[in-house]
Structures are given as structure tokens and as C-alpha cells.
Amino acid sequence: MNISIKQLRAFLALAEMENFTKASELVNLSQPAFSALIATLEQEIGFRLFDRDTRKVQLNFDGFYFIELARNLVHSYDNTIENIKRYANGEEGCITVAVLPSLAVKWLPEVIAKFYLENPEIRVKILDTQWDRCLHAIIDNSADIAIAAGTPTLKDIQAELLFSDDFYLICHRQNELAKKDSVQLKDLEGQQFIAFSQGTSIRLYTDQLTQLYNIQYTMEVRQLTTMMGLIAVNQGVSITTGLTLFQFEHDNIAIIPFKDLSLKRAVYLIKKKERQLSQQAEKLYNFIKNNNIKD
Numbered sequence: 001m002n003i004s005i006k007q008l009r010a011f012l013a014l015a016e017m018e019n020f021t022k023a024s025e026l027v028n029l030s031q032p033a034f035s036a037l038i039a040t041l042e043q044e045i046g047f048r049l050f051d052r053d054t055r056k057v058q059l060n061f062d063g064f065y066f067i068e069l070a071r072n073l074v075h076s077y078d079n080t081i082e083n084i085k086r087y088a089n090g091e092e093g094c095i096t097v098a099v100l101p102s103l104a105v106k107w108l109p110e111v112i113a114k115f116y117l118e119n120p121e122i123r124v125k126i127l128d129t130q131w132d133r134c135l136h137a138i139i140d141n142s143a144d145i146a147i148a149a150g151t152p153t154l155k156d157i158q159a160e161l162l163f164s165d166d167f168y169l170i171c172h173r174q175n176e177l178a179k180k181d182s183v184q185l186k187d188l189e190g191q192q193f194i195a196f197s198q199g200t201s202i203r204l205y206t207d208q209l210t211q212l213y214n215i216q217y218t219m220e221v222r223q224l225t226t227m228m229g230l231i232a233v234n235q236g237v238s239i240t241t242g243l244t245l246f247q248f249e250h251d252n253i254a255i256i257p258f259k260d261l262s263l264k265r266a267v268y269l270i271k272k273k274e275r276q277l278s279q280q281a282e283k284l285y286n287f288i289k290n291n292n293i294k295d
Helices: 005-016 020-026 031-043 061-088 107-118 131-139 201-212 223-231 242-248 279-291
Strands: 050-054 057-059 093-099 122-128 147-149 157-165 168-172 193-196 218-221 236-241 255-257 265-272
Touching: 005 020, 005 031, 005 061, 020 031, 061 147, 061 279, 093 131, 093 193, 093 279, 107 122, 107 279, 122 279, 131 147, 131 157, 147 201, 147 279, 157 279, 168 223, 168 242, 193 201, 193 223, 193 236, 201 236, 201 265, 218 223, 223 236, 223 242, 223 255, 236 242, 242 255, 265 279
Parallel strands: 093 122, 093 147, 193 218
Antiparallel strands: 050 057, 147 265, 157 265, 168 236, 168 255
16 A cells, blocks of 8 residues: 555545645645545545535545544654654754763763753763773764773774863871871872772773882772772772762761872763764764863
8 A cells, every 4th residue: 555645635635625626725736636636545545535526525434534544644744754854953863972980970960951951852861881881882883972081092983182180089087198188199008098990990090000109909899989988987098080079078088189199080072983973962072072061
């Protein structure tokens, strides 16, 4: 069965006007062309839709059944065309963003909230995962853009520096280091150091420090909340970044800046080098790049 939208619109016009001349004018067709559409529609579906006399054309029993189907089909078609137009204009669609969990808790939601003010029809799917998985999500096309730390070295990706995030010492208030206004890296020697687990972005940086100073890992955790709990009961010290400090706002925890730590966590905006972003993803990419989000 091959029914066209043009035939359905002609049928709906005739059902409304109950007159071939008026209905053909409504859809801007000549009466012979209009009559041919109705005839071929009835031939295609296998039954008549109208009772005709010299004065009026009216829906018959089968026509009343068919009209609801026709309305639904035309409505669905019109909505589909409108959605295609909106997508083509970058007004609608879904974007997948791979992002570090530490950025997905507070930083990214603030970004998305601002973006939605200007683009309420675009949906964003957030894939919060480790930095290496953020990169692979770009490579295997399971994410449109990524926001990750470290220096991306994969040849298939394009990375732009967004900002650099400072590191801070976190420790229990009873720890001797809590008395200091600022600390040096050598102050960590001999401390029970709780590390973030392999694959996390902060671990990339603390591994560099252990090569330069006598810092020994005594425990490893993956989640910020777990780290907060251990520090709060005085099980060790650790290093975290400025964007995660809100997670460590606890009566028992001291947050202390470093006086000699030039090392910063670089946060990059990433996309696949040879893949053209959709208009929607391009909007979000440029929004993040061009707005001073960190502040």
C-alpha cells in the first residue's frame, strides 16, 4: 500500500469542506487534480470514503473510521518534519559528554544549567568516568566531547586547555600540618598518604610527586566521599584539587595550600580530530570554550 501525505491532506480537506471545489481551493490544487488524489486514495486503500450527491460530499462509515488514522499520520509527519528542521538548525538533539567524576559533581552541572538557558531543547547525556575512559569514549564515538585532565597524547583527538586547577593538602585538624598556613611538599614525607586509585586524574600527578619526594602510599581509594571519610577520622593525608574542595568541607578536615607546588591539574576540552561534531555538540563545545566557566 502506497499512500502519500498529499493524498491524506486532500482527504482531510474534503472531509472538512464537504465540497470538491472548496476543498481543492483549500489545498491549492485544480479540481481535476484534487479529484484524482481522492480517487487514487480510495483505490489504494480498497474502499470508498465518501457518500456523494449533487449537492454535498459526506464521510461514510468507513470514512469516519479512516479520518482518525489520517489525522494521526499527518500530525506525526508534520511533527517529524519539524523535528528534522529543528535538528538541522541546531535547536534540538542529544549530546553525550564524557567527564571526570570530580568535575561532574559541581562544575559541569553549573555549565549545563547556563547552557540550557540558551538552548532549552538540547538534551545532554553525561558519562562520568575516569580520565582514560573519557579519552576512549571519544575514540570509539560513544561520546561527542570530553572534559578530562592530564595531557592527552592520543593522535586521534584534539584537546584544548580550558583551565588549570590548583592542588591542596587535606588532613585532619589534629594533624601537625593543620597548624600551618601553607605547606611544602617535603612536609608530606613520613605522613600516611592516602592516594586516589590508578586511572584517576589526580593519581597521575601524585605519582609524579612520589618520584621526587619520599612519599609512600598507605591506602588507595576511588571516590571523593571515601577520601573525605578517611581524612575526617584521621587515617592519613592527601592531595586534592580546588574544584573538589567543596567535598571536604567538614569540621574535622583542614584544607591547606602549597607554597612550593607549581604543579597544576590541567583540564582539557576534547573532541575527535577527524569527526565533525553535530551542530548541537558544536554549540556546547564552543559554549564551554568561550565562557569563563571555572569562575
